[in-house]
Amino acid sequence: MAVISLLTDFGTDDEYVGLVKAVIYGIAPGADIVDLCHRIEPQDVAGAAFLIASAWRYFPEHSVHLVVVDPGVGTDRAIIAAKSAGHTLVAPDNGVLTRILDNDPKARIVRVENRAFYRAEVSRTFHGRDIFAPVGAYLLRGVPLDRLGPAAPSGSLRRIEMAAQRVDEKGEIVGTVVWVDRFGNLITDIEVDEGYNIRGEENGQTLQVRIGGRTLTGLHRSYGDVEPGRALAVVGSRGTLEIAVNCGSASEKIGCSRGDPVRVRFDKAGR
Amino acid sequence: MAVISLLTDFGTDDEYVGLVKAVIYGIAPGADIVDLCHRIEPQDVAGAAFLIASAWRYFPEHSVHLVVVDPGVGTDRAIIAAKSAGHTLVAPDNGVLTRILDNDPKARIVRVENRAFYRAEVSRTFHGRDIFAPVGAYLLRGVPLDRLGPAAPSGSLRRIEMAAQRVDEKGEIVGTVVWVDRFGNLITDIEVDEGYNIRGEENGQTLQVRIGGRTLTGLHRSYGDVEPGRALAVVGSRGTLEIAVNCGSASEKIGCSRGDPVRVRFDKAGR
Amino acid sequence: MAVISLLTDFGTDDEYVGLVKAVIYGIAPGADIVDLCHRIEPQDVAGAAFLIASAWRYFPEHSVHLVVVDPGVGTDRAIIAAKSAGHTLVAPDNGVLTRILDNDPKARIVRVENRAFYRAEVSRTFHGRDIFAPVGAYLLRGVPLDRLGPAAPSGSLRRIEMAAQRVDEKGEIVGTVVWVDRFGNLITDIEVDEGYNIRGEENGQTLQVRIGGRTLTGLHRSYGDVEPGRALAVVGSRGTLEIAVNCGSASEKIGCSRGDPVRVRFDKAGR
Numbered sequence: 001m002a003v004i005s006l007l008t009d010f011g012t013d014d015e016y017v018g019l020v021k022a023v024i025y026g027i028a029p030g031a032d033i034v035d036l037c038h039r040i041e042p043q044d045v046a047g048a049a050f051l052i053a054s055a056w057r058y059f060p061e062h063s064v065h066l067v068v069v070d071p072g073v074g075t076d077r078a079i080i081a082a083k084s085a086g087h088t089l090v091a092p093d094n095g096v097l098t099r100i101l102d103n104d105p106k107a108r109i110v111r112v113e114n115r116a117f118y119r120a121e122v123s124r125t126f127h128g129r130d131i132f133a134p135v136g137a138y139l140l141r142g143v144p145l146d147r148l149g150p151a152a153p154s155g156s157l158r159r160i161e162m163a164a165q166r167v168d169e170k171g172e173i174v175g176t177v178v179w180v181d182r183f184g185n186l187i188t189d190i191e192v193d194e195g196y197n198i199r200g201e202e203n204g205q206t207l208q209v210r211i212g213g214r215t216l217t218g219l220h221r222s223y224g225d226v227e228p229g230r231a232l233a234v235v236g237s238r239g240t241l242e243i244a245v246n247c248g249s250a251s252e253k254i255g256c257s258r259g260d261p262v263r264v265r266f267d268k269a270g271r
Numbered sequence: 272m273a274v275i276s277l278l279t280d281f282g283t284d285d286e287y288v289g290l291v292k293a294v295i296y297g298i299a300p301g302a303d304i305v306d307l308c309h310r311i312e313p314q315d316v317a318g319a320a321f322l323i324a325s326a327w328r329y330f331p332e333h334s335v336h337l338v339v340v341d342p343g344v345g346t347d348r349a350i351i352a353a354k355s356a357g358h359t360l361v362a363p364d365n366g367v368l369t370r371i372l373d374n375d376p377k378a379r380i381v382r383v384e385n386r387a388f389y390r391a392e393v394s395r396t397f398h399g400r401d402i403f404a405p406v407g408a409y410l411l412r413g414v415p416l417d418r419l420g421p422a423a424p425s426g427s428l429r430r431i432e433m434a435a436q437r438v439d440e441k442g443e444i445v446g447t448v449v450w451v452d453r454f455g456n457l458i459t460d461i462e463v464d465e466g467y468n469i470r471g472e473e474n475g476q477t478l479q480v481r482i483g484g485r486t487l488t489g490l491h492r493s494y495g496d497v498e499p500g501r502a503l504a505v506v507g508s509r510g511t512l513e514i515a516v517n518c519g520s521a522s523e524k525i526g527c528s529r530g531d532p533v534r535v536r537f538d539k540a541g542r
Numbered sequence: 543m544a545v546i547s548l549l550t551d552f553g554t555d556d557e558y559v560g561l562v563k564a565v566i567y568g569i570a571p572g573a574d575i576v577d578l579c580h581r582i583e584p585q586d587v588a589g590a591a592f593l594i595a596s597a598w599r600y601f602p603e604h605s606v607h608l609v610v611v612d613p614g615v616g617t618d619r620a621i622i623a624a625k626s627a628g629h630t631l632v633a634p635d636n637g638v639l640t641r642i643l644d645n646d647p648k649a650r651i652v653r654v655e656n657r658a659f660y661r662a663e664v665s666r667t668f669h670g671r672d673i674f675a676p677v678g679a680y681l682l683r684g685v686p687l688d689r690l691g692p693a694a695p696s697g698s699l700r701r702i703e704m705a706a707q708r709v710d711e712k713g714e715i716v717g718t719v720v721w722v723d724r725f726g727n728l729i730t731d732i733e734v735d736e737g738y739n740i741r742g743e744e745n746g747q748t749l750q751v752r753i754g755g756r757t758l759t760g761l762h763r764s765y766g767d768v769e770p771g772r773a774l775a776v777v778g779s780r781g782t783l784e785i786a787v788n789c790g791s792a793s794e795k796i797g798c799s800r801g802d803p804v805r806v807r808f809d810k811a812g813r
Binding site for chain 3: 281282283284285286287288289290292293294296297300301302313314342343344345346348394395396397400401
């Protein structure tokens with residue numbers, strides 16, 4: 001049996017996550033359940049969309065991912081299940097899978113409508129327990145995607161606007177802080193080639209990162225490359241540019257948060 | 272093997288929950304352990320009593336539930352194990368199982384006294400690790416209830432006063448906010464028939480909910496039924512009346528918290 | 543298969559812990575994973591060192607423990623794996639295993655250098671996912687320690703200074719608050735013989751605990767031994783002296799926190 005991951009905005013102050021697992025284990029005893037994250041801010045579809053898009057590829061093939069950030073629960077919004085690269089994702093049709101759908105136009109997608117795979121009694125406010133959990137557990141047990149409901153063309157599904165790096169008229173890369181983690185690291189959407197010439201020794205060019213009124217020079221290998229308390233730019237674990245402070249919080253020190261812009265250019269070394 | 276759930280006030284800042292699981296896995300390898308909730312306020316027996324009473328029926332039959340909210344740990348308070356509807360609950364005899372015992376007068380109950388099922392060394396301050404965890408794990412493995420200790424008559428066990436809806440002299444239903452969840456939803460103890468005539472189109476009667484100086488009219492189907500930021504009454508996932516704010520916090524907007532009263536009456540539509 | 547425990551400073555606001563588990567399950571499906579604690583303060587090596595030293599013995603033999611509090615991630619600090627008393631601990635060489643190494647001079651230790659047991663792609667900022675998780679999972683599957691890398695003599699490894707009780711010139715035991723838990727209990731490093739004469743009835747001597755300007759008399763059996771709101775000294779679940787307040791927070795009431803001194807002496811009863 002494969003892994004089932006849970007990404008929700010349920011938090012851990014209540015019994016909601018526990019009930020989702022109770023239902024999963026009732027249908028798929030012994031399942032390997034992973035709490036991907038439950039501290040998505042309430043109704044933060046964009047945050048969950050970012051997180052699932054970078055996280056799912058670390059799971060083993062045949063994993064099932066339940067993404068339950070669902071302000072429209074109980075309305076007529078659809079629930080969809082999408083199969084991509086051997087994984088199955090189940091989510092409300094509210095754009096939370098935007099990047100995954102965009103990256104795989106050939107993903108097989110269905111509307112989840114077959115009540116045979118729901119709990120017998122379905123509440124209007126907790127589809128995580130009553131629909132997502134049993135559907136995910138049945139998928140784990142091998143129920144084929146097309147038994148869940150009718151095919152849904154990818155183009156008919158909702159998308160949200162997701163930050164994406166661009167190059168402006170001056171040739172600078174303009175990106176966005178898309179996540180701030182527990183350590184205060186500022187995660188951006190600027191993809192960095194890890195092979196990039198560190199500190200710009202080649203060609204007399206140096207990476208310059210501008211964020212929150214500061215300029216950071218060069219791309220460092222690790223947090224410990226600078227003295228404690230100093231800010232630096234690194235390639236983060238998601239493969240994108242990350243602004244950090246060694247043994248401190250870049251978010252606090254630089255005063256930035258999600259949505260703030262980041263600009264990158266290459267300049268003469270030492271300038 | 273069945274599921275074992277954990278409901279405690281241990282929080283997640285310390286290693287306490289981890290040690291409970293370490294002991295369980297040592298006795299029952301491969302057990303399906305569910306964290307029902309660990310963020311019960313310290314010593315909040317009433318909160319845990321509410322939560323377990325509504326949660327346990329979502330678990331598969333033969334589940335074991337450890338309820339460790341236990342301000343009397345190490346004193347001479349008893350530990351009890353109760354079997355009801357195929358589930359086994361283990362808890363201190365402090366009233367945390369009040370509703371479950373009241374709802375099932377025929378539950379089989381024992382005092383947990385057989386030290387053969389404790390850890391060899393029992394501390395005076397952490398029975399979760401030293402008694403509850405091993406006893407729960409042995410129950411999972413099939414140890415029969417009566418091997419744990421002598422039968423305890425239900426009537427001899429402690430109860431706590433639990434809020435319960437009542438009808439006052441004017442015919443209004445008077446209930447209580449019994450839980451405030453992560454989203455700021457105000458969960459009441461007023462049981463609602465889901466089939467109830469939504470918005471009172473029948474008989475010219477409309478549901479009126481009074482809470483914190485406000486009156487909410489009608490019973491809505493889902494949070495998304497009203498505009499973002501607006502308060503509404505819905506049937507919550509526990510089958511009781513819930514006051515919510517679409518994409519917001521009812522607790523903040525209405526200024527209510529646990530223990531506050533809620534009044535419900537039916538009135539002429541539009542009044 | 544045995545148990546694998548995770549002790550990190552990752553918190554639970556992000557997907558970091560979930561990704562560690564995704565990688566573990568990918569290599570060791572069905573593993574029993576225990577979250578020992580993820581709320582170690584960022585980079586708090588000393589806190590993690592205290593916690594793992596008292597926690598690991600509650601796990602079943604053959605457990606694997608990943609300790610990932612690692613401010614030097616991505617620098618040239620080594621990662622070590624140590625086998626002691628049938629358990630295997632994997633940690634950065636930053637002193638987080640100080641007490642375990644000191645207590646078992648014969649522990650077998652290797653430097654983890656064999657990239658065959660890493661993820662294929664190793665980031666510079668998240669070795670928890672890319673090195674610790676796969677190495678731990680392979681250890682669970684039975685890969686022998688010496689396949690991970692060359693032997694490392696214990697004396698060559700980093701230690702940190704850890705608080706340890708001492709006896710001063712007046713014969714008083716001087717210790718330190720080494721942890722403050724969720725309940726506000728002040729955990730000290732003063733080891734107490736549980737058989738100690740409670741309240742000093744023997745020999746006319748009474749235990750006197752001085753902390754934060756207060757003196758507490760006698761050693762109590764349980765929190766409930768004193769009235770709610772009163773401070774007391776007990777033998778905590780780690781076998782050391784603990785200062786608590788029944789149904790309250792000793793940390794708040796006494797105004798103490800980690801690192802604060804505690805003094806213990808024996809005195810005439812009643813003085």
